[in-house]
Amino acid sequence: MAAPLLKSLAESLGSPEPAVRLIFSLLIGYPFALVYRKFFFYQSATVIHLFHALSGLALAAFNFGSQIYHSAVCVLVQFLMLRLMGRTVTTVLSSFIFQMVYLLAGYYCTATEEYDIKWTMPHCVLTLKLIGLSLDFYDGGQEPVSSFRAQQKNAVLSSVPSLLEVYGFSYFYGGFLVGPQFTLHSYKKLVAGELTDCHGKPPNSAIPAMKRFSLGFLCLVIYAVFSPYYQDSYYLTDEFEAHPLWYRLVFILLWAKVSLYKYVTCWLIAEGVCILAGLGYNGIVDGKPQWNACANMKMWLFETTPLFEGTIASFNINTNEWASRNVFKRLRFLGNKMVSHMLTLLFLTIWHGLHSGYVMCFSMEFLIVMVEKQTLTLVRDSPLLSKLANSAFYPLIYVVQQFIHWLFMGYSLVPFCLLTYDKWLKVYRSVYFSGHIFFIVALFSIPYLRKVLVPKRERSPLKQD
Known part of the structure; x- marks a missing residue:
């Protein structure tokens, strides 16, 4: 039946x-x-x-x-x-x-x-x-x-x-x-x-659980309404390639936002179940019970951060923490954080599956995060860039930064969702490998920008975390 x-x-x-x-x-x-x-x-x-x-x-x-x-x-x-x-x-x-x-x-x-x-x-x-x-x-x-x-x-x-x-x-x-x-x-x-805020009794977790469920249901509605307009299969059509470059790039940005909601929906609904059962209980802070022990999403950070690392920190949190605790930190004997980071991403790549799209996705993530860290260091060390970042122009900078952030987040997500070499390569060709060119050029440009924008007394070798 x-x-x-x-x-x-x-x-x-x-x-x-x-x-x-x-x-x-x-x-x-x-x-x-x-x-x-x-x-x-x-x-x-x-x-x-x-x-x-x-x-x-x-x-x-x-x-x-x-x-x-x-x-x-x-x-x-x-x-x-x-x-x-x-x-x-x-x-x-x-x-x-x-x-x-x-x-x-x-x-x-x-x-x-x-x-x-x-x-x-x-x-x-x-x-x-x-x-x-x-x-x-x-x-x-x-x-x-x-x-x-x-x-x-x-x-x-x-x-x-x-x-x-x-x-x-x-x-x-x-x-x-x-x-x-x-x-x-x-x-x-x-x-x-x-795991309860009431000793010897079931936890008072119904309202926190319903909040996460409601948020998950909202994400489900958003995905159900907009996903028909942003299908993965559209990338492989002649119609997509017939559009101008700006349209293809904007489509990637909007597609990424919509596509990620299917994962967000599942994690929020599952988190609500854990909270209702009590597994989400995380102690008392300032007299209030915390229910975030099983949180897999930080929704406010996810929606507002202009940083790639911010999105990573807000998304699939428990898996990332598992990888940090059981892979990254156990590799500290190597004495090199960059190598540990690369090996952790390699493990996550293999864990996700055997398709080449996973390799491309996580290699792009590594490149983007590395460039972003160096850029933030440059802004911090440069008086001119620091002043600009804290000026009245910041709202405009934020909008531009968000556009770049979500455009190339979607760019990285394309091979993750299309999986096979022939499909994601077709899409990357259609946008002229813009993500690779943008971040590789940025990677090699930052050392020269430091010489121009950072006073000599402030200069120091870039550290890789």
Whole structure:
């Protein structure tokens, strides 16, 4: 009965059925969270783990049918690694290799030239969870724990988790399909009833959860209204190439803004589920409970920042924090932040998939961020540019900066969404590789601009963070 209804709904909305199933599954998380609060909050840990595992498995089966065995097998293998190998480097390496190879094999076997919603979508989220689990378990055996960074210290595991505990953590309905990332340590606090602003009672989180849901629903409406006018496929038409260059560039800018709302929608709705269940609780600050522990978006920053780094900091926050904690900061033994940054982006590139579009997207991100950092340093060190940036002309500068920001954000996003070499190269040719030329010229121009605009006493070699 459900399948024909969903098919009819998808046809009426003009959306693929898997996308409708995904949104419907995210919304089901709210009733699941209410059931947990009403009937399971005071139950034993075993009962709660079982509820979370079965509810998540039900969502997985609803979306991917018998293919749920992929995630079930990987969770079981991860548990056996922890149980049999102990807190060793071998466990960490085995976990990393097995989970990443399994994910990449899944990408290879299911790959098409389109972005499809299939079992590999939640599996990439699960892969990070399970790799992070092995690292947190390993850290729990290191001494002294007091020397760990705050993020690392708050994630360490003091004992081997049970099989049911790992399944409950992996399939928790608030984070299984699209994230957010969270640690087993946080999940255990949820199960223990510690993530609440009312000691011993379910949290007063309904209103904060509805705020995030409402924001997510608004983004969904925006995407549903405007996405028909900004389809990925339009890039490959003769009509697109027939337009003048300025039109093509503006289309890229507007397309990027609209396209990103599909990700924003999913993350905000999922975050609302986590808040309602209590996983979003982040302590008390100035007498007010904070519900941002699972925040994957900073919407105000996302909409107002004129900086590429600002957008990165506001977007997919938990995944970025996972990469920072488990990849970037663990590479500090290399003694070079730029190399660590490059390797972290390389990992994220491979984690996203095997298409060349991911490589192009993240390489452009690296180039843009590097140029932006050097430009900000130049503005800070130059009296003339600093004065201009703080003058009455700043509103005009802000508008120009936002245009450049979103134009080249969209430019970088083109290969991420079009995936294959022949498609994104066609688009880049149509705009004469303007993004590459702009930032490569800027990269080589900044040292000369420093000689002209920065007094000698203020000059210093550019540092790469």
